[in-house]
Amino acid sequence: MTTTTRRHPIAGNWASLLLPIAEDDSIDFVKLAEEIDILIAAGVDGIYSNGTAGEFHNQSEAEYERIQDVLASRCRAAGMPFVIGACQSDPIIMLDRLRRATVHRPLAIQVIFPDWWPLTNLEAIDFLNRASETAEGIPLILYNPPHAKRVLSPAELSDVCGACPSVVGMKIADGDDAWYAQARTHLAEFSLFIPGHHLATGMKQGVAAGAFSNVACLNPRGAQAWTELIHRDLDAALDIESRICAFMDDHIVPFRRDRGYSNAALDKLLAAIGNWGPVSTRLRWPYRFIDEQEAASLRDRARTIIPELFAQ
Numbered sequence: 001m002t003t004t005t006r007r008h009p010i011a012g013n014w015a016s017l018l019l020p021i022a023e024d025d026s027i028d029f030v031k032l033a034e035e036i037d038i039l040i041a042a043g044v045d046g047i048y049s050n051g052t053a054g055e056f057h058n059q060s061e062a063e064y065e066r067i068q069d070v071l072a073s074r075c076r077a078a079g080m081p082f083v084i085g086a087c088q089s090d091p092i093i094m095l096d097r098l099r100r101a102t103v104h105r106p107l108a109i110q111v112i113f114p115d116w117w118p119l120t121n122l123e124a125i126d127f128l129n130r131a132s133e134t135a136e137g138i139p140l141i142l143y144n145p146p147h148a149k150r151v152l153s154p155a156e157l158s159d160v161c162g163a164c165p166s167v168v169g170m171k172i173a174d175g176d177d178a179w180y181a182q183a184r185t186h187l188a189e190f191s192l193f194i195p196g197h198h199l200a201t202g203m204k205q206g207v208a209a210g211a212f213s214n215v216a217c218l219n220p221r222g223a224q225a226w227t228e229l230i231h232r233d234l235d236a237a238l239d240i241e242s243r244i245c246a247f248m249d250d251h252i253v254p255f256r257r258d259r260g261y262s263n264a265a266l267d268k269l270l271a272a273i274g275n276w277g278p279v280s281t282r283l284r285w286p287y288r289f290i291d292e293q294e295a296a297s298l299r300d301r302a303r304t305i306i307p308e309l310f311a312q
């Protein structure tokens with residue numbers, strides 16, 4: 001894929017900051033700090049806050065502030081790149097989160113489109129331009145997941161984001177070969193982040209810069225080693241990817257498809273299976289979370305199917 005000057009060097013394996021939720025539904029900030037230190041020690045390419053997995057949709061503004069403070073201070077002290085998610089369904093609150101994120105000078109800031117009434121392309125451009133002004137020169141990454149109120153095609157993403165110079169990247173779902181061809185045609189100037197479990201394919205297709213990664217939820221250190229392997233030995237990395245996908249399809253996706261759990265519940269299940277830090281499966285009310293026992297019983301399966309992710 002031909003790149004242009006807009007394409008930002010941000011890339012690689014980005015670990016989601018998952019919220020340790022206590023039994024009384026509060027955020028355990030001591031455990032949050034501990035989790036960040038573990039992710040830093042794992043040597044991931046970066047840590048980001050407030051994706052769906054980070055429950056951005058279910059926290060107060062004071063909590064938002066405190067999460068970003070903890071993330072920024074610990075990452076800065078360790079020289080670890082970080083991205084802040086300013087995402088929120090309400091555009092006014094989102095711009096305010098964005099304004100408060102700029103204080104920490106993250107590598108980039110993630111935004112979504114306002115998400116109650118779907119935006120037209122013109123409204124989306126207007127929103128991103130206002131977000132760009134608010135970001136004070138910090139690059140923006142548009143997070144447009146499959147569950148967004150409006151999911152844009154590569155051509156639509158190009159029309160909308162092309163009009164907003166601060167948007168340097170997108171975090172989107174990938175697709176089949178035809179989708180990848182469209183992405184190459186329309187989105188070459190952007191850094192594209194695709195779902196973590198497809199990263200080797202996305203890089204083979206010459207499209208993906210990295211992932212804000214569910215594989216890092218399972219094991220941040222293993223996901224980092226796999227990301228590095230993609231550059232060294234693509235065939236070996238694709239073989240691991242096929243087993244990661246099989247594990248997801250057989251053991252993780254059924255919780256959403258058959259039992260109605262949210263994506264955040266699935267990502268927290270992955271972290272509990274990986275058992276690498278102080279993050280349980282618990283989500284904040286009203287969202288249902290997967291019993292910790294399910295994680296314990298999948299632990300051996302994960303290690304058997306994809307031992308490479310647990311070898312470090």
Ligand SMILES: N[C@@H](CC=O)C(=O)O
Pocket residue numbers: 016050051052053054145212213214215217267
């Ligand atoms: N979609 C996720 C990515 C990690 O699994 C997110 O919430 O950012």
